[in-house]
Amino acid sequence: FAMECYFSSIRKMHKYDTILCCDASVWSLWHLLSRLLRKRVIITCHGLDVTWDKALYQKIIPSILNKADQIYCVSENTRDLCTERGIDTTRITVEHNDVDYIDWEASEILSKDELFAGLWIEKQKDNMILFGIWRWIERKWFHWFMENVMPKCSGNDIHLLLAWYGELESRYQEIIEKLWLKNVTLLWKISDVQRNSLFQHCDVF
Numbered sequence: 001f002a003m004e005c006y007f008s009s010i011r012k013m014h015k016y017d018t019i020l021c022c023d024a025s026v027w028s029l030w031h032l033l034s035r036l037l038r039k040r041v042i043i044t045c046h047g048l049d050v051t052w053d054k055a056l057y058q059k060i061i062p063s064i065l066n067k068a069d070q071i072y073c074v075s076e077n078t079r080d081l082c083t084e085r086g087i088d089t090t091r092i093t094v095e096h097n098d099v100d101y102i103d104w105e106a107s108e109i110l111s112k113d114e115l116f117a118g119l120w121i122e123k124q125k126d127n128m129i130l131f132g133i134w135r136w137i138e139r140k141w142f143h144w145f146m147e148n149v150m151p152k153c154s155g156n157d158i159h160l161l162l163a164w165y166g167e168l169e170s171r172y173q174e175i176i177e178k179l180w181l182k183n184v185t186l187l188w189k190i191s192d193v194q195r196n197s198l199f200q201h202c203d204v205f
Contacts, residue, residue, distance in 0.1 A: 018042060024049035024065060042070045044095075047139065050081045062086050077139075102196055110197040119161075119194065121185055127159040131202035133195060136166025143168060146175045150184050161202070163187040163195065 013019070018040040043065065050061060062085040065071060071087070072095040073079040079094050116124065134140050142162060150160055162172070165188055176184050190198075199205055 013039065020044070021068075024061060040069045041067075042072065043068045045071050045073045045078055045082065047075070047078050047081065050078065050085060058085075066091070102199070107196045108193050109200050110193060112201045115194065115197045115201060119185075119187060119190070121159075121161070124159045124161075124185070127157045127183075129198075129202040129204075130158065130160045131163070131198045131205040132160065133163040133190075133198075133205075135164055136162070136168040136172060138168065140166075143171060143175060146172065146181065146184055147179065150181050151179050154181070154183055158183060160184045161187055161198065163190045163198070165189060 016039070019042070021041065021043045024043055024045050045065070050065075052058070052061075065082065065085075065087050068091060071082065071092045073082060073092055074095065074097050076094055079089075079092050082092055083089055110118070132142060134142070136142060146160070150158075153160075160183060162184070169186075172186055175181065176186070187194075
């Protein structure tokens with residue numbers, strides 16, 4: 001499928017004067033071709049695009065990124081990672097990822113009883129609810145919060161709900177088991193209705 005998309009894009013490229021690559025790893029495949037065809041290139045750069053810890057990738061990615069006409073970094077941290085690797089700062093603009101707009105009037109919102117029963121956590125509905133939804137990766141710091149904050153909340157009727165998924169899933173499970181954190185629940189992926197309802201019913205997100 002990837003190769004089909006690649007060659008399909010080549011066939012259509014003559015129609016456009018600018019190529020937008022949604023991540024730097026894609027650009028690593030395109031930069032020679034775009035230069036041959038004299039196309040302007042804009043890259044959206046995420047953190048892992050510059051931190052992927054493969055020796056060959058780290059050796060070539062700075063020079064490849066420096067050949068782009070414009071780089072949009074999704075955070076100040078990503079911009080700093082680029083500059084640390086010698087990428088031209090004049091090419092970089094920080095443009096944060098947007099948050100999806102939720103039309104609350106048109107959204108289905110479950111009652112608190114229905115929501116918590118559906119998530120199998122009905123016993124927690126009267127607690128103060130902290131809700132987090134993000135990828136479970138190192139730089140999001142959920143693991144630190146679980147290890148350093150939640151043990152101190154064990155007797156205070158405060159419960160943390162974490163939704164989504166990621167590479168630290170097993171680590172989160174280990175922290176919960178090691179520290180006996182009965183006030184932390186991993187929800188994994190949830191539906192849009194459940195997410196919107198949690199935003200409405202939680203105390204802090």
